[in-house]
Amino acid sequence: MSAPVNAGVEPVAVVPRSRGAGLFRTAWGFGRTRVGVALTGLVVLIAVVGPFVAPYTPTEFVAKPFETGVDGTLFGGDNRGRDVLTRFLWGGWTLLLLAGASAGIGVAAGTVVGVIAGYRRGWLDDVLMRVSDVLLAFPQLIAALLVMSIIGPKVWLIVAVIAVSHMPRVARVIREATRKVIEQDYVKAAEAIGLPRWRIMAVEILPNVTSPLLVELGLRLTYSIGVVAVLGFLGMGLQPPTADWGLMINENRQGMAVQPWAVALPVTAIAVLTIGANLITDGLSRAAIGIDRGVEK
Amino acid sequence: MIRLIVVRLLFGALTLWAVSLVVFAATQALPGDAAQMILGRDATPARVEVLRDQLNLHEPVAVQYLQWLQGLVQGDLGTSYSNRLEVTEVLAKPVLSSLTLMGLAAVAATPVALVVGAVSALRRDRAFDHTSSMGTLVVASIPEFVVGILLILLLGPGGLGWFPSVYSREGGPDQWVLPVLTLAFAVAPPIIRMMRATMIEVLESEYVQQARLKGVDERAVLWRHAAPNAIGPVAQVVALQLAWLAGGVVAIEFLFNFPGVGKVLMDAIENRDVPLIQAVVLLIAGIYILVNLLADVIGLAANPKVRVANR
Numbered sequence: 001m002s003a004p005v006n007a008g009v010e011p012v013a014v015v016p017r018s019r020g021a022g023l024f025r026t027a028w029g030f031g032r033t034r035v036g037v038a039l040t041g042l043v044v045l046i047a048v049v050g051p052f053v054a055p056y057t058p059t060e061f062v063a064k065p066f067e068t069g070v071d072g073t074l075f076g077g078d079n080r081g082r083d084v085l086t087r088f089l090w091g092g093w094t095l096l097l098l099a100g101a102s103a104g105i106g107v108a109a110g111t112v113v114g115v116i117a118g119y120r121r122g123w124l125d126d127v128l129m130r131v132s133d134v135l136l137a138f139p140q141l142i143a144a145l146l147v148m149s150i151i152g153p154k155v156w157l158i159v160a161v162i163a164v165s166h167m168p169r170v171a172r173v174i175r176e177a178t179r180k181v182i183e184q185d186y187v188k189a190a191e192a193i194g195l196p197r198w199r200i201m202a203v204e205i206l207p208n209v210t211s212p213l214l215v216e217l218g219l220r221l222t223y224s225i226g227v228v229a230v231l232g233f234l235g236m237g238l239q240p241p242t243a244d245w246g247l248m249i250n251e252n253r254q255g256m257a258v259q260p261w262a263v264a265l266p267v268t269a270i271a272v273l274t275i276g277a278n279l280i281t282d283g284l285s286r287a288a289i290g291i292d293r294g295v296e297k
Numbered sequence: 298m299i300r301l302i303v304v305r306l307l308f309g310a311l312t313l314w315a316v317s318l319v320v321f322a323a324t325q326a327l328p329g330d331a332a333q334m335i336l337g338r339d340a341t342p343a344r345v346e347v348l349r350d351q352l353n354l355h356e357p358v359a360v361q362y363l364q365w366l367q368g369l370v371q372g373d374l375g376t377s378y379s380n381r382l383e384v385t386e387v388l389a390k391p392v393l394s395s396l397t398l399m400g401l402a403a404v405a406a407t408p409v410a411l412v413v414g415a416v417s418a419l420r421r422d423r424a425f426d427h428t429s430s431m432g433t434l435v436v437a438s439i440p441e442f443v444v445g446i447l448l449i450l451l452l453g454p455g456g457l458g459w460f461p462s463v464y465s466r467e468g469g470p471d472q473w474v475l476p477v478l479t480l481a482f483a484v485a486p487p488i489i490r491m492m493r494a495t496m497i498e499v500l501e502s503e504y505v506q507q508a509r510l511k512g513v514d515e516r517a518v519l520w521r522h523a524a525p526n527a528i529g530p531v532a533q534v535v536a537l538q539l540a541w542l543a544g545g546v547v548a549i550e551f552l553f554n555f556p557g558v559g560k561v562l563m564d565a566i567e568n569r570d571v572p573l574i575q576a577v578v579l580l581i582a583g584i585y586i587l588v589n590l591l592a593d594v595i596g597l598a599a600n601p602k603v604r605v606a607n608r
Binding site: 032133134137138139140141142145146147148149150222225226227229230233234236249253256257260263264267270271274275277278279282 | 308439545
């Protein structure tokens, strides 16, 4: 781990940044990472470009409820008679934004907690980890549902709840990684010359836990997409008349037998997105640890 | 080892208590008060006042919490707001249905997953292994309700039409197929992966090599030397997956309109039925903690270092 994989080829391998670059390069070497990037890219493209190319506005009525084969629509109308294609093209960016924000905040907070707990040890470590254990006692979805049902579905709340539920899981992993790093000589050297603790944590430890950090980010992003989508599906996420893939599935599942498109399109998009994100994560984790599903090759 | 288990158990109880505190505090944040909720908007102030007395709403929050906790320990979960039945009464049948559903899913998924994992390990890096590895990666990444909808689109009324997609009271046993299948797909991938990884590790170990070298029949090597050593970690993953089922079942029950605890929770949220929400969340968290604890204990018991040391 201490020697970057591309140390021989890259003369600038000493600069901390190149460690990440090496990780990405190794990960890119796996075919599955490329497939993952292609799949994720496709869905992200649809979500970002979609609103600009949609033929109608998301709340415009163009057909009868659940009507298919209407002139001027590709996939017919949804439960209210709004254009399915338009709502599909509009419904992606909210999911991406919420999932990205919650994964980002959760991983950042979890990293801070993990590094502090791993480096400081002692009572602070104990307190932080025991609090994590209590947070871990709630299944992610149940915690989100409890909060949503009481305060009501609000956008910032969705992000906050998912981020908090990610935090202890990330903290555990980063704490483990930190404990391995602090055994190294350079950390002891930094302590010996009297660097302040926060600098040791930010400059000596953090750059050396980037590999597990990136893997965690990928993993948490995949889970966030799932939780945001399932909250929408349960009617506890974004509220109507927003066009959102999860909500779209909830609204249109009653008419699934007559108008499958209104469900099939968002479902396929969510499936492809999560598969893509997970393939990238798998590639990253293989590159990071050089192991194959828990077994050293 | 017994000391370690006792410590875990105590910690589990402590966690459960912390969870009860969180659930109670969360429901305290609700606007309006319980008496008004039960009686509805057009109740006279006098009646609301009487009920407030009965529910001890005049007491300080800490006293209310202790009373609630006391009831909880005695198995009294309060009265549901929406239909004024005892919560335990409302929950009895759904809990049974949910447990049956989870049990069926576990029974369907576990043996298949173990066999697939073991065969992958034996056929390592061949076509079967690659297919199952890719398959588990793909299935594990998709949210479980999406798996359910894909199954409905494929096998339900709109697709091949083999199985009904909505649970109804009059329906036959075939309406169980899709929910069970969905949950089985959700729990299987981690079990397959763990089984594969553990089997590979065991097959490469020195004691298995030794058994082979001394000329033991390959089948005996597998069943007497390899498999027993793979049980510990795999059993732990199976337990963790069962714990996951406790929370994962909510979206699936909502999707298939299955009358279990998940459905009760969603209905309770719809009606803002606080005692019912509290009870279901506590129940799910309780099962989750308990099964996680079980996984911990299995992990400890299967680890020879722990088993033999400080007996």
